[in-house]
Amino acid sequence: DAGVTQSPTHLIKTRGQQVTLRCSPKSGHDTVSWYQQALGQGPQFIFQYYEEEERQRGNFPDRFSGHQFPNYSSELNVNALLLGDSALYLCASSFGFNNEQFFGPGTRLTVL
Amino acid sequence: AQSVTQLDSHVSVSEGTPVLLRCNYSSSYSPSLFWYVQHPNKGLQLLLKYTSAATLVKGINGFEAEFKKSETSFHLTKPSAHMSDAAEYFCVVSDRHSSGGSNYKLTFGKGTLLTVNP
Numbered sequence: 283d284a285g286v287t288q289s290p291t292h293l294i295k296t297r298g299q300q301v302t303l304r305c306s307p308k309s310g311h312d313t314v315s316w317y318q319q320a321l322g323q324g325p326q327f328i329f330q331y332y333e334e335e336e337r338q339r340g341n342f343p344d345r346f347s348g349h350q351f352p353n354y355s356s357e358l359n360v361n362a363l364l365l366g367d368s369a370l371y372l373c374a375s376s377f378g379f380n381n382e383q384f385f386g387p388g389t390r391l392t393v394l
Numbered sequence: 395a396q397s398v399t400q401l402d403s404h405v406s407v408s409e410g411t412p413v414l415l416r417c418n419y420s421s422s423y424s425p426s427l428f429w430y431v432q433h434p435n436k437g438l439q440l441l442l443k444y445t446s447a448a449t450l451v452k453g454i455n456g457f458e459a460e461f462k463k464s465e466t467s468f469h470l471t472k473p474s475a476h477m478s479d480a481a482e483y484f485c486v487v488s489d490r491h492s493s494g495g496s497n498y499k500l501t502f503g504k505g506t507l508l509t510v511n512p
Contacts, residue, residue: 324502385438
């Protein structure tokens with residue numbers, strides 16, 4: 283049984299560019315949450331998707347957007363990249379939004 | 395609003411000695427509390443969770459934590475540290491609304507780096 287998978291593993295972009303990160307949830311899960319983990323910090327909640335809708339959002343600007351597909355996979359898009367967007371981006375999946383979240387290995391984004 | 399304070403950014407112990415990682419929380423409702431571990435270049439793994447059942451929670455790898463509402467604490471302990479326990483540990487809170495649902499998001503502390511010396 284595959285766990286949560288994320289792609290790509292690493293990514294290097296320059297300021298002002300746009301990036302798309304992808305996440306496939308654990309089998310049987312229908313809810314996906316995204317977190318940003320800056321170096322030396324705990325993960326911070328970006329948003330959560332359930333039934334293809336954004337259900338809750340953390341304190342992140344509109345440059346951060348997402349999408350959930352009918353197969354429950356999800357994308358995180360970040361526009362107009364800033365140096366401060368450099369971080370590990372974690373995806374977590376669960377069955378319903380009120381249950382244990384399982385985390386993927388993350389995508390390391392570096393903005394130069 | 396919910397928040398978590400991990401009282402130590404770094405804890406260093408000798409192999410075979412007890413581990414204590416301290417966590418205090420703030421929550422508007424009856425919270426769910428978790429401890430996650432993150433090994434280098436690996437994903438977050440759930441160690442244990444408290445969801446209003448027994449206040450002493452047992453987790454994987456010999457870890458346990460006690461929920462103390464009066465002290466708003468949820469400290470993580472292990473009787474005897476192993477070298478493989480060296481990692482970053484995160485205390486996490488998730489509010490549960492009075493209706494019984496969750497507010498969906500997890501709020502993480504800043505983490506405690508556990509070093510185990512031989």
